[in-house]
Amino acid sequence: MKPLYIIAILSCWLTACSKDAIDQYGDRSFIYLVNAGTDTSAVKPIEYSFAFHPGEEKDTIPVLVKLIGKLTDQDRAISLVVDASATTALASDYQLPATIRLRGHKAVDTIDLILHKSDRLKTGKLKIRLALQANDIFQLGPPANRYIDITFSDMIARPGWWTSVVETNFLAKYSDAKYRLFIEATGIADMTDLSESEQRAYAIIFRDFLARGRENGEVYEDENGQINVSPNLF
Amino acid sequence: MKKISLYSLISLLFLLATSCYKGKGNYSYDELNKVTILFKDGAFISPRVSDTLNIDPKLIYKGDTILASTATETFSFTWYCNDKQIATGPILHYAVRDLTGIRPYLKLKLVNKKDESVFLAGITVDAIPAYLTGWVVLTKKDNRSIISFIDPLTYEVTADFYTTMSGEELGPHAIEVKEHWMAGAGLSNPGNLLIVRNDAAGNLELDGNDLKPIYKTNNFFLGNATPDDFRPAGEFYMWDYSMMLDDNGNIYTRKHVNNAFSQSGVYPNKPMFIPGGVKFDRGWAGTYLSGQTVLYDKTKGKLFLGSDRGLVLPVSYMPGPPIPPGTTLIDAMDKELVYVGALKQGRFTSSYYLVFSNGTNHFVQKIMAIDQFYTVQAVFFYETGFGSGTANAQSIFCQLPRIDNYMFYSGGSGNKTLYLYEHGAARSSEYYSFDSPVKTISVNQNMVMGVQTHDQLMVGLENGDVYILGVLSDEMADPAKRLKKKIVLDKGVPVSSMYKMGFGFNQMM
Incomplete structure (x- = not known):
């Protein structure tokens, strides 16, 4: 009997190895x-x-x-x-x-x-x-x-780059309203990869935007009061 | 055995005794004479790069002081530069530019031919770059801006050097040359040369040593983008800050990230906000030490001060008794401000002579501007009319920065005469007459290492000639001594000129 078992198993193996049809590249x-x-x-x-x-x-x-x-x-x-x-x-x-x-x-x-x-x-x-x-x-x-x-x-949130350093040196306390104005003034929303000098320059543009607007009667306020840049910004 | 030891001891003592036998002292000795080598200018010399060294050292030998050139029979001479032999012979005749190393050390090795004794001495050479100090003239000819350098000692002209060195043209709109020191680079560093161009291509900065171009200031705007419709009309450096003025009257201010570099930090590419719609027509740099820039709004007739904290603030008089009637008020001018001459005083507080014109007459007012961080106030000294019948609409002015009393100006018929105005005596006198209208006047009040060398004026004429005039006391007293040099530059009409002072410490003194 044993040879029969062996032949049967080998036959199964052989049939199991029948070749699959392989699609040519690009057919699908x-x-x-x-x-x-x-x-x-x-x-x-x-x-x-x-x-x-x-x-x-x-x-x-x-x-x-x-x-x-x-x-x-x-x-x-x-x-x-x-x-x-x-x-x-x-x-x-x-x-x-x-x-x-x-x-x-x-x-x-x-x-x-x-x-x-x-x-x-x-x-x-x-x-x-x-x-x-x-x-x-x-x-x-x-x-x-x-x-x-x-x-x-249409929501806004404090970005990661608005760090305590940016807050102290350039833009002061964060608010959504201030961030929206900053974007409007500078045309940028992301200062992640900018140098300190570039961040300062954008903060100056924002400072002057606020001052120019106020001279024209605009009111810029948020939950913290008057919107301003950091007093350390020169 | 004992006897053997005894005899041995006696023999040793005998040998010792003979070894101590006194010499007769009949040797023949020669006296060794030390030689001291002296260099005329000490152990540190500062020739110009273009110079040729001609060193004939003094030798102190056998009590006498002799020149090396007279002692060739006794000594042999070898010269080294940084330990490399460069010459033999008693006199070193050698071009400075051929010396090797940043601060070459020259060494003389002197050998006594008779006894082979060797003596050494050395000097350090700190060469002055060819263009470190000198006159710089900006002229305009055939729609070209041309910048030339004039050696202050030899008056040798290096004409049109920017185009020669860079292979580029300045363009037709260069309007000013000025020296620019880096606040944090140390006072022993030379100032660079800034060329202001009323052109969209912006300003240029040249290296203070070799005058090669190093920066274009347009590259220092935010995002590398200049503002709309931007053409510089002036640029002012004040310690940690610099300000750019354009011909639309706008100001751009930046903080230097590293003030050891002449250009660092970026200008915002939108104009600085100045309340009240103020636009500036002109700016005058204060002295390096003051950290101030004087700005003028012609339309509103107001004076402003740019501070070394990046602020631009209106200048008002100190409160107190009234300013005398008839005075030209700096916050409400009824005349045109045509010139501001700065005096070298202190930081935050510095004096200025303001020259006003009502179209017919000229007036000079002295003020001292005091920068109080958020406000600027001025001490009023006096105002007086001057130059009646001599000063005119074409007059060029030049206040000596270190001598309060003297201000030169051009005027007279055809603007061909140079006048000296003495503030103290309120007196004008003719100083020199030319054959062509005066276009620029600049001054060199120079001190090198605390030694006053040659205070002079340079006057640029419309016909392209340049005159160097002495302004020291004997030259002021005797008109015949005033002309130092006439240079036929022939590079067009002078637009701006300056004396390049070189090292930072020169302008601090």
């Missing part, structure tokens, strides 16, 4: 979401605040999609949908292109998501989850790159 195309064209890692959520863009009533968020597969001459449709179960924004808060596609000859393409400013954004953040779906043309790429969350608001 995959699509996935990225934060930058060179990214290969999981897509990260996007945060946006209208507070950093004074005067804007709507703004465009570029959502990047990336191809695995062969480039083609023709545009190809992508299925990108709003996942209602994970979205708090109303349809009136945003706008996607009527047709979403990967343009010919492009391995990375941009889908314009237009965000609309509203009063609701001053008090709360809204979220949109955009999710890719497989279609006849594209299969889905890595699981971690199949959807992206875009959170947006």
Whole structure:
């Protein structure tokens, strides 16, 4: 009996080793979401605040999609949908292109998501989850790159660069109202990588903005009283 | 056995006794004469780089003082620079620029040919760079700005040096040359040369030693972006701060991150806010020590002070008894401010002569500006009319910064005469006459290591000639001694001129 068992097991092994058919490269195309064209890692959520863009009533968020597969001459449709179960924004808060596609000859393409400013954004953040779906043309790429969350608001918060040093030497005590004015005066919201001299120069521009405005009758106040820069700023 | 020991002891004693036998002292000795080597200017000399050393040291030998050049039979001479042999012979004839090392040490090795005795002495050479001190003239010719250097001793002209050295043109709009010292770089460092250009390309800074370009001040604006419609009209350095004035009347102020560097820190690229819509027409640098800049709003007729804390503040008179009627008020001028001459005084407090013109007559007012951090007040001394019949709309003024009493100005027919105005006596007198209109006057009140060398004036004429005039007491007393040198520069019409004082300590004295 023993030889029969051995023959049977070997037969199973042999049949188990039958060759899989392997697709040629480019036979199938995959699509996935990225934060930058060179990214290969999981897509990260996007945060946006209208507070950093004074005067804007709507703004465009570029959502990047990336191809695995062969480039083609023709545009190809992508299925990108709003996942209602994970979205708090109303349809009136945003706008996607009527047709979403990967343009010919492009391995990375941009889908314009237009965000609309509203009063609701001053008090709360809204979220949109955009999710890719497989279609006849594209299969889905890595699981971690199949959807992206875009959170947006018109809210502002103390940034990390507004340290105690910046407070003492340049901008004094933080308030949301002061930060908004600072952005309006200087056109920048982020001083993270700036030198001390550059931070000082922006603080001087802000100081003069306040003084110039006050001379024209503007009132700048926050919960701390008059909005001013640090008395140590010279 | 005992006898053997005894005999041995006796033999040893005998040997010892013979070894102590006295010498007769009949050797022949030569006296060794020490030689002291003396250098004429001591152990430290400061020739100019362009000079050639010609050193014939003195030797004190056998009680006599002789020149090395007369002792070649007795001694051999070898010269070293930083231990490398550079010459043999009693006199060192050697070009300074060929010496090696930053502060070369020259050593003379002297060998007595008779007894081979060797003597050494040395001097340190601290060479003065070719362009450390001298006159600098900015001229305009054929739509070109040309900058030339004039040696203060030989009057040798290095013409158009910026274009020669950099291979670039200054452009047609250079308006001023001035010396710029770094507050934290030490007083033994030379001041750099700043060229103010009323041009979108901005100002240039040249190295104080070799006059090579080192900075473009446009690169020191926030984000490397100059303000809109920006063309400099002046730049002023005050210890830790500097101020840029543009031809729209705006001021930009920056703090130097490291004041050991001549350019550090960034200017904001938006104009500084000055209350009341103030715009400045002109600025005059105060002295280095004062840390002040005088700014003038012609439209409002007001005087302002830029401080070395980056502030620009209006200047008002000290409160007290009324300013005499008829005085030109610095906070409500009814005449045009045409010149400000600074006196070298202290930090935060410095005096100025303000020259006003009503179109016909000129007036000079002396004030002392006191920077009180958040306010600036001025002590009023006096105001008096001057230059009646001599000063005119083309007059150029030059107050001596270290001698309060003297202010020179041009005037007379065709603006071809230089006058000396003495504040104390309120008296004008003709100092020198030229054959072409005066365009620039600058002064050198120079002291090197506390020694007054040559106070002089340079007068630049429209025809391109430059005159160096003496202003020391004997030269003031005797008109025949006033002309030191006439230089036919021939590089166009002078626009601005200065004396480059060199080391920082020169302008502190």
